[in-house]
Amino acid sequence: MKHCLIPRIKPISKQIIITIFAFFGCLFFAHANENPYEDGMDPYHWMETHPQHTARWLNQRSNQTVKTLHALPWRNALAKRLSELENTAPTISDIYDAGQNRFYLRSTVEHPYLRLFVRQKGKPERVLIDPPVGYGINFFSPSHDGRYVAFGLSRNGTESTRITVIRVVDNVVLDSHIPDVRYPSVVWAADNQSFYYSLNAITQDSGRQTCGKVYLHRIGHDRDVMTFDWRTLPELAQKACENVNLYTTPDSEYLIVNVSKSISGYGGYLFAAKKDPVDNGTLIWNKIVDTDKNVSAFVYSGEWIYLASYNASSGYDISRINLAAPASTKEPVMSWSNGELTQLSLSRDSLYVAYHDAGSSKFMRIPFADIRHHQAIPVPADEDVSAIFASSDSQDILFTRQGWLHPPVIYHYQPADNIIQKTELIPPLSQPLTDYVTEEKWVTTAENVRVPLTLIYRKGIARDGSVPTWLTAYGAYGVSTFPSFDLTRLLWLEQGGILAIAHVRGGGEMGPEWHEAGRADKKENSITDFIRCAEYLIDSRYTSPSKLAIGGESAGGIIVGMAMTRRPELFSAVAIDAGILNTSRLDNIPIGVMNYDELGSPLTPSGRLNLLKIDAYQHLVPEKRYPPVLLTVGLHDQRVSPWQTAKFAARLEEAGSPRSVLVLAYRQGGHSAATYAEADSKLVDTVSFFIWKTGLHVQDR
Numbered sequence: 089m090k091h092c093l094i095p096r097i098k099p100i101s102k103q104i105i106i107t108i109f110a111f112f113g114c115l116f117f118a119h120a121n122e123n124p125y126e127d128g129m130d131p132y133h134w135m136e137t138h139p140q141h142t143a144r145w146l147n148q149r150s151n152q153t154v155k156t157l158h159a160l161p162w163r164n165a166l167a168k169r170l171s172e173l174e175n176t177a178p179t180i181s182d183i184y185d186a187g188q189n190r191f192y193l194r195s196t197v198e199h200p201y202l203r204l205f206v207r208q209k210g211k212p213e214r215v216l217i218d219p220p221v222g223y224g225i226n227f228f229s230p231s232h233d234g235r236y237v238a239f240g241l242s243r244n245g246t247e248s249t250r251i252t253v254i255r256v257v258d259n260v261v262l263d264s265h266i267p268d269v270r271y272p273s274v275v276w277a278a279d280n281q282s283f284y285y286s287l288n289a290i291t292q293d294s295g296r297q298t299c300g301k302v303y304l305h306r307i308g309h310d311r312d313v314m315t316f317d318w319r320t321l322p323e324l325a326q327k328a329c330e331n332v333n334l335y336t337t338p339d340s341e342y343l344i345v346n347v348s349k350s351i352s353g354y355g356g357y358l359f360a361a362k363k364d365p366v367d368n369g370t371l372i373w374n375k376i377v378d379t380d381k382n383v384s385a386f387v388y389s390g391e392w393i394y395l396a397s398y399n400a401s402s403g404y405d406i407s408r409i410n411l412a413a414p415a416s417t418k419e420p421v422m423s424w425s426n427g428e429l430t431q432l433s434l435s436r437d438s439l440y441v442a443y444h445d446a447g448s449s450k451f452m453r454i455p456f457a458d459i460r461h462h463q464a465i466p467v468p469a470d471e472d473v474s475a476i477f478a479s480s481d482s483q484d485i486l487f488t489r490q491g492w493l494h495p496p497v498i499y500h501y502q503p504a505d506n507i508i509q510k511t512e513l514i515p516p517l518s519q520p521l522t523d524y525v526t527e528e529k530w531v532t533t534a535e536n537v538r539v540p541l542t543l544i545y546r547k548g549i550a551r552d553g554s555v556p557t558w559l560t561a562y563g564a565y566g567v568s569t570f571p572s573f574d575l576t577r578l579l580w581l582e583q584g585g586i587l588a589i590a591h592v593r594g595g596g597e598m599g600p601e602w603h604e605a606g607r608a609d610k611k612e613n614s615i616t617d618f619i620r621c622a623e624y625l626i627d628s629r630y631t632s633p634s635k636l637a638i639g640g641e642s643a644g645g646i647i648v649g650m651a652m653t654r655r656p657e658l659f660s661a662v663a664i665d666a667g668i669l670n671t672s673r674l675d676n677i678p679i680g681v682m683n684y685d686e687l688g689s690p691l692t693p694s695g696r697l698n699l700l701k702i703d704a705y706q707h708l709v710p711e712k713r714y715p716p717v718l719l720t721v722g723l724h725d726q727r728v729s730p731w732q733t734a735k736f737a738a739r740l741e742e743a744g745s746p747r748s749v750l751v752l753a754y755r756q757g758g759h760s761a762a763t764y765a766e767a768d769s770k771l772v773d774t775v776s777f778f779i780w781k782t783g784l785h786v787q788d789r
Contacts, residue, residue, distance in 0.1 A: 132738050135731040136673070142734050143723050146753035149737065153718075153750040162786040163776045170579055170768055174200050177575040180498070180513055183477040183486060187234030189256060191216070193225065201764050204228055204239065206256055216259060217241075222756070222763060227272060231280040232338040236262070236307070238274045238283055246758050247271065247726050251285060253307055263307055270726075273334035275343070277363060282306040284315065284343060286332040300332035302345060315361075315371045316345055323357060323375060331682065336363070337434070339480040340390050342411050343371065350685040352565055352607065356383060360393075360411050376414045384566075384600075387434045389456070389480060394421065394439055396432060401425035402599035406441065408459070421459045422452070428568045428596040433476040436483050438503060442473035444570070444597070449473065451487070453503060465501065465508070470494070470526070472571045486511070491571040492544055493521045517575075523547055524581060531590075531617075531624045537605075539617045540591040540598070541624065542569075544577065546584060549630075556782035557586040557631035559622055563594035563614040564643035565686055566603035579775050583784050586630060592617035592647065608688050609698050615650045622651070622658050634660050637778040641665040642728060642759065646687075649704030649736070656714045661781035663718040663774050666728050666759050669736040670705040672696065705736050708743050716748045718777045720770055722757025750777065 135142040157163060175197045183192045188209050193202040202225055204217035219225055219241055226249040228239040235256055240249030251266035251274060266285065273286040286300045302316030318324040318332065324347060331351075335344040343363050348356035357379055361371035376393065377383050384404075385396040391411045395418070399405045403425040407418040427444035434440070439454040451465040451473045467473055470491045477486040483503055490496035498513045527543040549555050558580055562569060569589055577587055591597040594606025594614040606614040622638070625631050638659050640648035645667020652662045674683060674690045684691075688698030700706055708714075717740060721733040733751070740749045752773060754766055761767035779786060 132735040135734045135738070136729070139731070142731050143753070145738070146721065146723065146730060146734050146751060147755070149749075149751035150753035153752050156750065157752075157773050157776055160776050160780055162779060163772060165786070166579060166775055167768070167772045169582070170576060170772055173575045173578055174768075176517065177495075178515060181475070182228070183498075183513075184230050185477075185479045185481065186230040186232055189230070189234035191228065191230050191234075191237065193228075204237070216254065216256065227274065229274040229276065229283070230256075231276045231283075232278070233280045235280060236276075238276070238285075240269065240272060243762075246724055251305075263305075265310065266305065266312075271331070273332070275334045275336035277304070277336075278338065278341075284334055284336070286334050286345075302332065302334060316359075316373065318347060321359070321373065321375075323378075335386075335388070337389060337480055339436075340388060340411075342388070342391075344376075344386075344388065344393070345373070346386075348682075351682045352603075352686040358383065358386065358393075360414070374414055376409065376411065382600075385429055385432050387432050387439070389434045392456070394432070394434070396429050398600035399423060399425075402601035403427055403445070404429050404443065404600075406439075419459065421454060422462060424450075426599050428566075428570075428599055428602075430568070430570060431473055431476045431487075433478045433485070434480065435478040435485050435503075436480050438483070440476050440478060440485060440487075442467075442476065442487075444568075444599075447598075449570075455503075463503075463506075468494075470571065474570070474572060486513075490573045492526045492542065492573065493524055494571075495573045495575075521578075529624070531621050533617060533620050537593070537613075537617070539593070539621060541621050542589040542591070543586060543630070544581065544588075545586040546581060549584070549586065551629045553626070553629045553632040554635065555584065555586050555631050556635045556637065556778070556784040557588055557625055558778060559588040559590060559618075559625065559636060559638045560640060560644070561590040561592050561595075561614070561618050561621075561647050562640065562642075562644040563590075563592035563606055563618070563647055565594075566596035566600065568596040570597070576771060579771065580778070583779065583787050585778075585782075585784055586625075588621070588625060588630075590618050590621040592621070594647075607686055609694065611646070611687060611698065611702050614647050615654070615702065618647045618651050619655050619658070622655070626658070633658050635782045637661040637663070637782055639663040639665075639774065639778075640667065643668055645669055645728075646671060646702050646704070650702055650707065652714060652717070653704050653707040653709075656712065659715045661716050661718070661778055662714075663720070663777060664733075665720045665770070665774075666722060666725055667704075667719070667733060667736070668728055669703075669732050671703045672699045672706060673732075674699060705732075705739060708736075708739050710743050712743060714740065714744055714748065716750070716777075716781050718750045718752070718774060720752045720754070720774070722754045722759060722762070724756065724758045724762075727759040 178196050180192055180194045190207045192205055194205050195202055203215050205213045206216045207213040223241045223243050226240040226242040228237055230237045236253055238253050242249050248268055248270050253263035254261050276283045284304055286302050303312040304315050305312045331348050333346045341363055342360045345359045358377035359373040360376050361373045382398040383395050387394050392408050393411055394408045396404050396406055405423045406421040409418055410416055424445040426446045429443045431442035441452045449467045449472050451467045453463040471489045474490050475488040485501050486498050488496050488498050495517050498511045500509045500511050524546055529541040530538040531541050592614045596603050636659050638648050645664045648664055649669045689695035719733050719737050721730050723730050737749050737751050756762035
């Protein structure tokens with residue numbers, strides 16, 4: 089998605105696929121509750137089984153909402169201001185050096201969407217891939233010599249793509265015959281003429297995503313050779329695994345496969361094989377890591393693989409194993425407590441680790457020649473290392489630092505001289521955000537747990553409870569919301585509002601145990617943490633219930649939806665985008681099984697109870713007064729089914745005033761926006777809605 093008020097740093101080796109919930113049948117629970125649908129027939133079950141009717145229902149509500157929001161007198165001014173902000177904030181990301189070429193994604197003022205650029209040493213940059221209207225770059229993978237790029241485009245917010253190969257020197261497309269791939273892993277072989285790719289199939293009978301296979305494709309050839317099949321491995325033959333990811337590096341003769349049944353970082357295997365095919369393409373795979381070793385991230389170089397594992401102190405242990413002797417004893421490299429791993433990368437001669445240790449951001453270089461030598465690279469207290477760009481061809485690296493109020497800056501680090509130089513790869517802002525401040529607060533829960541809360545606002549606000557405040561949280565899958573810069577936050581902050589980010593349990597900000605404390609049967613902790621943060625903002629006179637708006641997206645919809653149903657009197661407005669709002673319906677979706685570890689399994693009594701406890705739809709009560717709600721949904725969402733939003737909206741209308749429920753349905757959108765214009769519109773509508781319901785005074789510019 090182009091905009092997110094709170095960009096998230098994803099755990100390195102977890103493929104974060106924030107999915108979730110489709111239909112199975114009605115799940116009912118025989119215990120006392122105010123809910124009239126819990127023990128009887130769900131009147132909105134038809135929305136699950138009749139998608140075309142559901143889409144029409146959503147579109148009808150959406151047409152009414154568009155008229156309402158577009159009539160707000162400040163909306164046009166906000167849209168104009170957003171355009172101005174975007175035109176001052178070009179971006180660059182995903183930097184890869186291959187051969188004599190550097191590849192990267194970049195947006196510009198003239199083209200405010202990501203295009204793939206290539207720059208050969210000593211020559212100016214040029215555009216290699218410019219997606220047509222309605223498409224975005226799903227992935228790209230350069231060959232080791234930089235002569236070819238495998239890439240995929242996705243249309244209209246969907247996540248399916250076709251693997252295509254382009255020749256860099258003349259932009260000629262050579263190959264485009266691998267269609268309908270979701271979440272592909274593409275890694276090049278040493279010959280630079282072929283590549284491996286994973287194919288996670290969708291079964292026709294149930295629509296579930298099955299555990300994948302790995303194929304070897306040679307440029308210009310139609311028949312691909314299968315090199316990995318999970319069903320042939322004794323460790324996996326009887327297991328329901330769901331996802332296969334590939335990894336390779338040009339300085340190693342090994343190919344690594346990661347197989348996992350969960351997006352929570354649990355239950356993963358690592359297998360390694362020599363890249364040279366034998367027996368008609370079949371590779372000989374050896375298990376490197378078992379599912380019970382808690383490995384959440386890894387990188388490798390030559391014969392050494394470096395593993396990051398959760399430890400008992402809510403931190404991580406970094407160790408290494410020789411791939412040529414996987415049964416040998418692990419060599420310890422480093423450890424820390426109470427903090428998340430944010431980046432793990434390798435250069436030609438060193439391991440680089442960025443992490444949080446008891447709340448402090450740290451960045452470390454560890455040379456291969458002496459893994460006991462840990463060289464600290466300085467990071468300001470209010471910034472975070474959000475990306476590392478390293479290559480096996482060079483000792484030098486690039487890395488990005490940013491903060492809540494500090495735009496991302498890419499630095500060049502030369503370990504030979506221990507020199508850090510600021511680059512101009514990202515143009516600096518013409519006007520730094522010196523009028524704004526951040527506060528990092530600790531909110532104590534009833535169980536005496538301290539929850540981090542970040543506040544961002546303009547200097548000099550009144551502490552009299554009068555300031556409109558937007559409180560948000562994600563709190564799932566161990567995803568951490570660390571300091572990151574987003575200029576579009578000014579759309580709210582410039583009007584005098586406060587932005588508050590609750591780092592609730594279920595995220596990873598305080599380490600693996602922080603995630604564990606908000607997962608499965610402990611998921612309610614995420615909700616109570618969020619409510620406690622709302623109470624803190626009110627008790628501390630930052631805001632008041634008539635001025636407090638809350639918002640969340642995807643899995644964050646669980647927290648926000650449940651907070652609204654439990655404590656509606658605390659909030660003046662609620663916005664939920666692509667939200668998971670009917671958790672007890674976790675069965676029978678393409679990748680639903682991958683969410684059982686995180687949220688609970690509907691196939692067990694305890695799991696069903698857990699899911700019901702966090703099901704916002706099931707907690708709506710007739711004739712109870714709820715705050716005004718804005719629900720946004722993409723009709724082509726392949727992760728969270730659109731009926732999740734539709735059912736919640738319909739039942740909320742029935743429970744109270746229909747005029748308090750607004751729905752925006754995006755006809756081409758998926759789990760994220762289909763176009764940049766759609767993403768802009770969604771953000772402007774959300775801010776406009778919050779201004780309306782909190783009474784925020786719109787500032788003239």
